[in-house]
Amino acid sequence: MSTPSPGEEWTTQRRQHQGEALGVDRCRCRELIAALGSGERSGRALSRAEASEALDLLLNGRCTDAQAGAFLIAHRLRRPEPQELAGLLDSYRQRGPRLAATQRRVLSFGVPFDGRSRSAPLLPLVALLLVTAGVGVVLQGGGPMPVKYGFTTAEALAALDLDRRGLPWAEVNRRFAQEGLALLHQPAHFPAAERLVPVREQIGKRPPIATLELLWSCHDGPHLQVSGFVHAPTERLAREALTATGQHELLLIKGMEGGVELPTNRVAIASHRRDGDSERLILRARDHGLGAPEVPLESVAQWQGQALDALAGSGPLAAGLIWNSGFLLWRAGISEGLQAGLTLAERLLEDGAVEQRRRQLADGLALRAGDTPPAGPRSDPAGC
Numbered sequence: 001m002s003t004p005s006p007g008e009e010w011t012t013q014r015r016q017h018q019g020e021a022l023g024v025d026r027c028r029c030r031e032l033i034a035a036l037g038s039g040e041r042s043g044r045a046l047s048r049a050e051a052s053e054a055l056d057l058l059l060n061g062r063c064t065d066a067q068a069g070a071f072l073i074a075h076r077l078r079r080p081e082p083q084e085l086a087g088l089l090d091s092y093r094q095r096g097p098r099l100a101a102t103q104r105r106v107l108s109f110g111v112p113f114d115g116r117s118r119s120a121p122l123l124p125l126v127a128l129l130l131v132t133a134g135v136g137v138v139l140q141g142g143g144p145m146p147v148k149y150g151f152t153t154a155e156a157l158a159a160l161d162l163d164r165r166g167l168p169w170a171e172v173n174r175r176f177a178q179e180g181l182a183l184l185h186q187p188a189h190f191p192a193a194e195r196l197v198p199v200r201e202q203i204g205k206r207p208p209i210a211t212l213e214l215l216w217s218c219h220d221g222p223h224l225q226v227s228g229f230v231h232a233p234t235e236r237l238a239r240e241a242l243t244a245t246g247q248h249e250l251l252l253i254k255g256m257e258g259g260v261e262l263p264t265n266r267v268a269i270a271s272h273r274r275d276g277d278s279e280r281l282i283l284r285a286r287d288h289g290l291g292a293p294e295v296p297l298e299s300v301a302q303w304q305g306q307a308l309d310a311l312a313g314s315g316p317l318a319a320g321l322i323w324n325s326g327f328l329l330w331r332a333g334i335s336e337g338l339q340a341g342l343t344l345a346e347r348l349l350e351d352g353a354v355e356q357r358r359r360q361l362a363d364g365l366a367l368r369a370g371d372t373p374p375a376g377p378r379s380d381p382a383g384c
Helices: 006-022 024-037 048-059 065-078 082-095 123-132 153-159 169-179 197-203 208-215 232-244 300-311 318-331 338-350 353-368
Strands: 106-110 136-141 181-185 224-228 249-253 268-274 277-283
Touching (some): 082 208, 106 123, 123 136, 123 153, 169 353, 338 353
Parallel strands (some): 224 249
């Protein structure tokens, strides 16, 4: 072994001094960034534990914003592997808020936090119908989010007089136990994750955290995770990562704009995995008399009117609402088959049960705030 030259000893000492000045956590973050970002020959994927450790550093603010951005973009360029995504899920499950388990059959939905920009969303309406049928529904999202800055789930609920963004987490838990509907709104309920939003704005591309948001659930108990995807590799990645973390029931849907909504104007593709068995589903709305064109998203006010019409079983969103709700009632085990689910969804709309449930939930929120229960929806509550 050769003896270090005086110059080598001097530079080694200087590196050590600079590392001490940087601090233990930032040095560790630098090591993890180097592992991801060193190229094909010398770079490598992280282990599950390392991925969890890295995200912990980001969520706890124990690295610089420059390091956070470098980690996120390096991980995007390399593409996450299943064990890395499992590690990210470990971090969110440990540090994020937790929703107490319920006796209801629970569906937890993972949709892009950056919202919708092209097509009118159906999920808030589907959630209301599922809750009316006795299903527990967990929704998660945030405020206007890069890269799309689209119409969010929280804004859509607000347009239906169901604005839950300001509820304390204890109140979210209490209402979920009583009503079966919960919304995790990241700015209010998970500020550690929200602190990464400005970094995501600056890098301008979706990092792997955007995939994490599709798969993570704040619900503590057993549930069916319903997640959207666009690209075929994401399907395998999601399945393997969730299986590794003990989530054994997963419904993946190649939905509109990466969400969970089955299209009514083309073939729909989904995959349902339960206890190791996977079922591939190829579905056509037109085979059930529900074929319809995609409804564009033009304004919050227009969507609001269309949504209220759909809750009465009419208008351009009605076919998609029945199609998606019936499918999920079937996959959740509430209905014995797809046609039975569609029939139940249509009946709940025609009987006025879903609209009545919406009003009950809206009245409960108004009474909490000390207001008079609303007689009807406000106009454009999202401010768009």
